[in-house]
Amino acid sequence: MSGSALIVGGGAAGMFCAVCLARGGVECTVIEKNSSTGKKMMITGKGRCNVTNNCDVDTVIKNIPRNPKFMYSALYNFSPKDTMKFFEDLGVELKTERGNRVFPVSDKAATIVNALQHEMKRLGVRVLKENVKDIALKDGAKIVTTDKDTHCTQNVVIATGGKSYPATGSTGDGYILAQKLGHTVTDVAPALVPLTTKGSEAAQMMGLSLKNVTLSLTDIKKNKTLYKEMGEMLFTHFGISGPLTLSASSHIQTMEKDRYFADIDLKPALSKEQLDARILRDFSQEKNRDIANSLGRLLPSSMIPVIIKRSGIPPETKVNSVTKEQRARLVDLLKCFRLYIDGFRPIEEAIITRGGVNVKEIDPKTMQSKLCQGVYFIGEVLDVDAYTGGFNLQTAFSTAYACAESIKNYGG
Numbered sequence: 582m583s584g585s586a587l588i589v590g591g592g593a594a595g596m597f598c599a600v601c602l603a604r605g606g607v608e609c610t611v612i613e614k615n616s617s618t619g620k621k622m623m624i625t626g627k628g629r630c631n632v633t634n635n636c637d638v639d640t641v642i643k644n645i646p647r648n649p650k651f652m653y654s655a656l657y658n659f660s661p662k663d664t665m666k667f668f669e670d671l672g673v674e675l676k677t678e679r680g681n682r683v684f685p686v687s688d689k690a691a692t693i694v695n696a697l698q699h700e701m702k703r704l705g706v707r708v709l710k711e712n713v714k715d716i717a718l719k720d721g722a723k724i725v726t727t728d729k730d731t732h733c734t735q736n737v738v739i740a741t742g743g744k745s746y747p748a749t750g751s752t753g754d755g756y757i758l759a760q761k762l763g764h765t766v767t768d769v770a771p772a773l774v775p776l777t778t779k780g781s782e783a784a785q786m787m788g789l790s791l792k793n794v795t796l797s798l799t800d801i802k803k804n805k806t807l808y809k810e811m812g813e814m815l816f817t818h819f820g821i822s823g824p825l826t827l828s829a830s831s832h833i834q835t836m837e838k839d840r841y842f843a844d845i846d847l848k849p850a851l852s853k854e855q856l857d858a859r860i861l862r863d864f865s866q867e868k869n870r871d872i873a874n875s876l877g878r879l880l881p882s883s884m885i886p887v888i889i890k891r892s893g894i895p896p897e898t899k900v901n902s903v904t905k906e907q908r909a910r911l912v913d914l915l916k917c918f919r920l921y922i923d924g925f926r927p928i929e930e931a932i933i934t935r936g937g938v939n940v941k942e943i944d945p946k947t948m949q950s951k952l953c954q955g956v957y958f959i960g961e962v963l964d965v966d967a968y969t970g971g972f973n974l975q976t977a978f979s980t981a982y983a984c985a986e987s988i989k990n991y992g993g
């Protein structure tokens with residue numbers, strides 16, 4: 582059955598939904614407040630767009646910490662394999678990298694965005710550059726008011742995204758629209774976000790990027806390691822950032838001061854004994870040097886004063902007079918450099934938003950509101966978030982597909 586639909590938001594979910602609807606013969610309009618669609622998509626994956634993860638559905642579910650069950654049906658009906666086929670059918674060549682992350686071969690997010698934009702154009706999807714201010718229900722129809730006009734439609738799809746990176750257009754408007762329609766919105770908080778740490782040590786090492794280190798995050802209250810992974814991280818003026826930190830942050834459900842610490846293993850490939858032997862070897866080559874000048878082969882220069890200070894070894898100590906105990910302290914620090922977490926950086930700096938439209942009020946098979954017939958919510962506006970690896974865009978596509986199928990089949 583064909584009908585009409587108006588999609589509020591021309592981001593990942595909105596554009597994808599428009600293509601699916603138009604292919605099914607539904608007359609479809611996207612309303613986007615930016616001057617172009619897909620602005621956030623353009624900066625995904627550091628401008629390369631990690632478009633999905635080449636894994637099975639159960640693995641995707643394991644990578645969704647918030648409301649994974651809600652996503653079962655949508656993911657089984659539109660899986661990562663379907664996403665890959667969708668883009669390949671549009672002529673986009675894809676490649677799978679470490680961690681099954683899928684990128685366009687071009688290494689350009691624009692390839693993905695252009696593919697969606699061209700397909701919308703080919704199918705005759707209308708794109709209006711307007712800012713939606715209100716949605717009202719009247720005799721079964723939906724009246725959508727923008728800064729420029731009023732539109733009447735059978736089905737309205739809210740695809741306004743979350744609240745992070747507001748310069749891309751996602752400023753949380755969808756939450757207000759949802760509340761006006763009677764929906765509840767769970768508390769929104771940053772996820773996949775840099776972390777602030779106690780003290781000034783991180784600031785002293787600002788700009789230092791560490792590769793092949795292990796970061797583990799511990800919840801002191803629960804006495805539990807929440808996250809442990811090897812990879813890349815970064816020190817900043819406020820604390821820590823980089824891929825490992827962003828992933829770790831997603832495991833913090835409730836941020837409380839003094840509740841979490843991060844341990845960095847700077848030499849994960851070496852046991853304590855091996856590391857001690859390595860230090861002894863380095864020291865034997867420069868017996869009369871100050872310790873502060875003899876760690877250059879082991880540590881980046883901006884880290885040396887911080888480590889020396891923590892170790893309590895006077896910096897002018899000659900390496901040949903470093904005691905076994907002092908060396909043991911050094912080894913302990915290199916294997917476990919602990920930083921206490923102070924808080925999240927603001928939501929504006931988060932990759933995604935945790936919280937959103939309460940999924941209890943949404944039909945997981947169709948993404949239709951259980952409160953207002955013909956109103957749908959897709960993508961990040963929903964209270965669903967995932968870890969890094971292409972899982973958030975997959976969530977956007979799967980929810981968009983579920984919604985489009987429902988409107989195509991029953992929404993006329």
Ligand SMILES: Cc1cc2nc3c(=O)[nH]c(=O)nc-3n(C[C@H](O)[C@H](O)[C@H](O)COP(=O)(O)OP(=O)(O)OC[C@H]3O[C@@H](n4cnc5c(N)ncnc54)[C@H](O)[C@@H]3O)c2cc1C
Pocket residue numbers: 589590591592593594595612613614615618619620621622624625626627630631632633711712713714740741742743745746749750751752753754755931932933959960961962970971972973974975977
């Ligand atoms: C820096 C960064 C990198 C990321 N990298 C990845 C990655 O590599 N892989 C991955 O899976 N995920 C990544 N994400 C997350 C991913 O981008 C989002 O989860 C995804 O874009 C959500 O899609 P969406 O359509 O729900 O929302 P968005 O893509 O945010 O789209 C929402 C759209 O709605 C429009 N809009 C909002 N309000 C209104 C209104 N009132 N009227 C009209 N239009 C409106 C906005 O302008 C916007 O264009 C990244 C996010 C960031 C910030």
